[in-house]
Amino acid sequence: MSAPAAVPYDPVRAAEARARAPRRRWPFRPGVLLAAAFLMLVCAAAAFPGLLGHAPDQVDPAAALRGPGGAHPFGTDELGRDVLARIVYGARPSLLVGAGSTLLAGLAGAVWGLAGALGGRVVGEAAMRVADVLLAFPAILMALLVVAVLGPGTRNAVLAITVALAPGFARVVRVQALVVRDSAYVRAAVNLGLSPARVLVRHIVPNVVAPLLILATVNIGTAIIAGASLSFLGLGPQPPDPEWGSMLAQARDYLDVSWTLALFPGAAITLTVMSATIAGRALQARYEGRGGG
Amino acid sequence: MPTLARRLSRRLALTLIAMWGAATLAFAGMRLVPGDPARVIAGGVQANATPQVLDAIRDQYGLREPVLVQYGVFLGRLLRGDLGESYQLNQSVSGVILDQLGPTVALAAGASALGFSLAVGAALLTAGRPGPRVVSRALEFGSISTPNFWIGILLLAAFSFRLHWFPVIGDGGLSALVLPWVALALPIAGVLAQVTREGLERALGQPFALTARARGATEHRVRLRHALRHAALPVLTLSGWALGELLAGAVVVETVFARQGLGHVVVAAVRGRDFPVVTGVVVLSALTFSLVNTALDLLYRLVDPRMRQAAL
Numbered sequence: 001m002s003a004p005a006a007v008p009y010d011p012v013r014a015a016e017a018r019a020r021a022p023r024r025r026w027p028f029r030p031g032v033l034l035a036a037a038f039l040m041l042v043c044a045a046a047a048f049p050g051l052l053g054h055a056p057d058q059v060d061p062a063a064a065l066r067g068p069g070g071a072h073p074f075g076t077d078e079l080g081r082d083v084l085a086r087i088v089y090g091a092r093p094s095l096l097v098g099a100g101s102t103l104l105a106g107l108a109g110a111v112w113g114l115a116g117a118l119g120g121r122v123v124g125e126a127a128m129r130v131a132d133v134l135l136a137f138p139a140i141l142m143a144l145l146v147v148a149v150l151g152p153g154t155r156n157a158v159l160a161i162t163v164a165l166a167p168g169f170a171r172v173v174r175v176q177a178l179v180v181r182d183s184a185y186v187r188a189a190v191n192l193g194l195s196p197a198r199v200l201v202r203h204i205v206p207n208v209v210a211p212l213l214i215l216a217t218v219n220i221g222t223a224i225i226a227g228a229s230l231s232f233l234g235l236g237p238q239p240p241d242p243e244w245g246s247m248l249a250q251a252r253d254y255l256d257v258s259w260t261l262a263l264f265p266g267a268a269i270t271l272t273v274m275s276a277t278i279a280g281r282a283l284q285a286r287y288e289g290r291g292g293g
Numbered sequence: 294m295p296t297l298a299r300r301l302s303r304r305l306a307l308t309l310i311a312m313w314g315a316a317t318l319a320f321a322g323m324r325l326v327p328g329d330p331a332r333v334i335a336g337g338v339q340a341n342a343t344p345q346v347l348d349a350i351r352d353q354y355g356l357r358e359p360v361l362v363q364y365g366v367f368l369g370r371l372l373r374g375d376l377g378e379s380y381q382l383n384q385s386v387s388g389v390i391l392d393q394l395g396p397t398v399a400l401a402a403g404a405s406a407l408g409f410s411l412a413v414g415a416a417l418l419t420a421g422r423p424g425p426r427v428v429s430r431a432l433e434f435g436s437i438s439t440p441n442f443w444i445g446i447l448l449l450a451a452f453s454f455r456l457h458w459f460p461v462i463g464d465g466g467l468s469a470l471v472l473p474w475v476a477l478a479l480p481i482a483g484v485l486a487q488v489t490r491e492g493l494e495r496a497l498g499q500p501f502a503l504t505a506r507a508r509g510a511t512e513h514r515v516r517l518r519h520a521l522r523h524a525a526l527p528v529l530t531l532s533g534w535a536l537g538e539l540l541a542g543a544v545v546v547e548t549v550f551a552r553q554g555l556g557h558v559v560v561a562a563v564r565g566r567d568f569p570v571v572t573g574v575v576v577l578s579a580l581t582f583s584l585v586n587t588a589l590d591l592l593y594r595l596v597d598p599r600m601r602q603a604a605l
Contacts, residue, residue, distance in 0.1 A: 129310075136311030137579035140541035141559075148563040148571050149322040225440045229545050232442050233560050245440075252446055252549060259450035266443030273438040 032282045035275035042272050045091035054085035056242045065258045074264045077247075078254055083261065086242035087268050093154050093243045094269070097227030097236060098220055098276075101161035105223075106216045108162065109169025110208065116170060117177035118200070128174065131167040139164035143226065147235045154243075157236040161226050165219065172215055173208055180207045214287060217280035221273040228269050244269045297594075304590060308583035313368075315579040319572035320367055324360060326566065331356055333566050334380045371576070377569040381562075386573040389558060397554035400546065401539045403470060404477035408535070409528075411478065412485030416524070417516055420493035429486065436483035441542050445476035445549035473550045477542045481535050488531055492524030499523075525596050533586045540578055 044051075060080030068075045074083035116127040134142065146160035180186060181204065189199045230236040231245030239246060244265040251262035326333055331350040335342035342350075351357055355366060370377065376386035415433075419425040436444075452472060453461045460469050496502060497520050505515050544556035555574055562570035 130314075132307065133311050133314035136307070137315055137575065137582050138537035138540045140537075140544060141575050141578055144544070144559060144563050145318060145322055145571060145575060148566055148568065149325050151566075152564070221438060228440055229442065229541075232440075232545060233548055235560075235563060245442075248443060248446060252449075255446065255450045256454050259454065262443070262446045262450060266440070266446065269443065270435075270439045273440075274434065277434075277438060 029282075031278055035278035035282075038271055038275040039279060042091050042095060042268075042275075045088045046095045047092075049089045049092060052085060052088050054082045054088075056085045056089035057081060057240055058085075065254060065261070067258065067260055075258065075260050077250065077261055083247075083264055086247060087244065087264055090242040090244045090247060090265070090268070093231075093237045093241065094224065094228065094245070094272070097154065097157050097161065097231070098224030098272075101158045101165060101227065102216050102220050102223045104158065104162040105165035105169055106212055108166040110173050110205075110212060112166060112170035113173025113175075114177055114200075114204070114208065116174040117181060118204070127170070131170050134163075134167040135171070139168075140226070140229070143230065144235075147230065152235040152238060154237040154241075157227055157230045160230065160235075161223055164226065165223060169212065169215065173212055176208045176211050177204060180204050183207075210287060214280070214284045217283055218277065220276045220280065224269065224273050224276065300590070301587070304583075304587040308580065308587065311579050311583050312576055315575050316368065316371055316572065317364075319568065319575055320364055323568045323572075330354075333568075336381070337566070376573040376576070379562075379570050380567045381565050382567070382570070386569045389570060390555065390573055390577060393553060393555045393558050396552060397543050397547070397556060399470060400473055400477065400552070400554060401543055403474045404542070405481070405535065405539055407474050408478035408481040408485060411482040412489050412528075413521075415482075415486045416489035416493050417521070420490045420516070420520075421497055426490070429490070433483040433486050436479040439480065440545075441476050441480050442545045442549050444479055445472065445546055448472045448476055449549070469550075469552075473546050473552065476549065477539065477546045480542070481538050485528060485531060485535065488527050489524050492527050493520050496520035496523035522596065526593065529589055529592055529596060532589055533582070536582060536585050540582075 049056075058081060060076070062080065063072070063076050064078055064080040066072055066076045066080075072082050072084065074087065077083055077086070112127055112131065116124050116131070118124070119127060142164040143160035146163050147156055150156040150159065186199060186203050189203050190196075194202075227236060228243075228245035228248075231243045232249045234246070234249060236245060237243040239250075247265040248262055248269075251258075251265065254261055323330065329347070331347045331354070332340075332342065334350050334354060335346060355363060358366070367377075374387070376390070378385055379389055382389055415429050419429040449461065449472065452458045459472050493516070497515070502515055502519060505519050510519070540556075543554060544560060546552075547554045547556040548560060559571060559574045561567070562574070
């Protein structure tokens, strides 16, 4: 076994290399461009699913479980419905659960974290102890508990994942808000006699939101996977509505006949998650250090 | 060590509070369900229970008492370790959990062993080596972005239905566990490998690595004996996260492979609104989660002697 001679890692040389490398203002790397293009495609599908001209619920038993090709580029499912059309129509609920829950959790987390940082002793302590308790058990159980109470469905899946994500966001916002609160410009604003509400809205919130936005973007992938998992378990959007996770649950039962049925919905989830993560990281790289994070 | 004792008692208090919180949330959830709780217990509106049956249920579960009294009774039972009776399985919740714990522990233990070995192996082989690093990073990114139920379905399609290497369903034997282990381990291994390699590269760049090399240590020795220990600390921190992922993954993977286990039971309980079972599993996981995090806290001190002085 010939082990390759490793280049010893030299911190000085690495630091010099970093310093020499031109700083990219906008990451025009092919990966980022591809990711952005794919995200736009998914968003277009979510906004205008009808553009394709195929119906997602047109049953054709004679053409059931066909492989990809011909009139059905991605094949057909057990009822002869067009898989491509179902994936296009499934983009909306999938994105809605992923992005919607991240957005809601971001809003809730912002208010929660600000209350934790600025709410004084009692409110602040209470807010953060509740977050501690919620973070003490796995997020998926939190989500399952919410679904057990509210019942399955798209809206409830969004709420479930929101509840699961919000305490983590609240913690990040609180830390950031504590840093901002003690900064010179906030003290200056207070000393100038601005009202507390104005200091909060004009000076604290904008500086807390930037890192939260970055965190939320990077987290959308996780939320999409969580949403697809709930849907795969039959707890999200209900049939016959197409959704990527529940399509995979159906495909699981027909693996012996048509394995391609499971290929495309899963690829849609994975590619969307990858694109969202790449786009999020690109944003992070661009704005890191500017938002005060 | 008074600080250690204080820290430990603080962690244990937090554990108790977390369990109380979990139990309270579950109890509140039970009450928040729209409609008559007796009807929920009887199996929902579809079950069409007669008024006599509903009355009997109200008596049996003490639903006529004020909510606060019911809450007190519920907490009192929980303190004595009595998780109640499942609404649907005709069995005590602790019995259900005991029955189903084995398969889930086998699944999670094997998957975490596989995940950690894959991650450490990949990190040791690729840290500081530009070529392999790129490949490994791409693989890690792929495995992180892929939902584990899709990995499971693809594995089933390839190795069970096409190649017939592993059984399609079945709880018997090791061969039925291999594919679930892989499906559960891969996403976790991806994250752990990233963190381990980052830690290794940082450690390899530090003066002590240079000293070890100057003394004539081989590359393998530098990596295994000196750098790995430093990389272990962030990985330990992530073990708590990994446990959460394992629990979450087990729920999904057990469904994909039609396996017995806690995840399977909890999904059925959520669908059927079998609250005692959901409560039991939630409280038990909160306990496990908190205890593991406390144990990790102690482990830091073993791995990193510097932490023993730091009175955090």
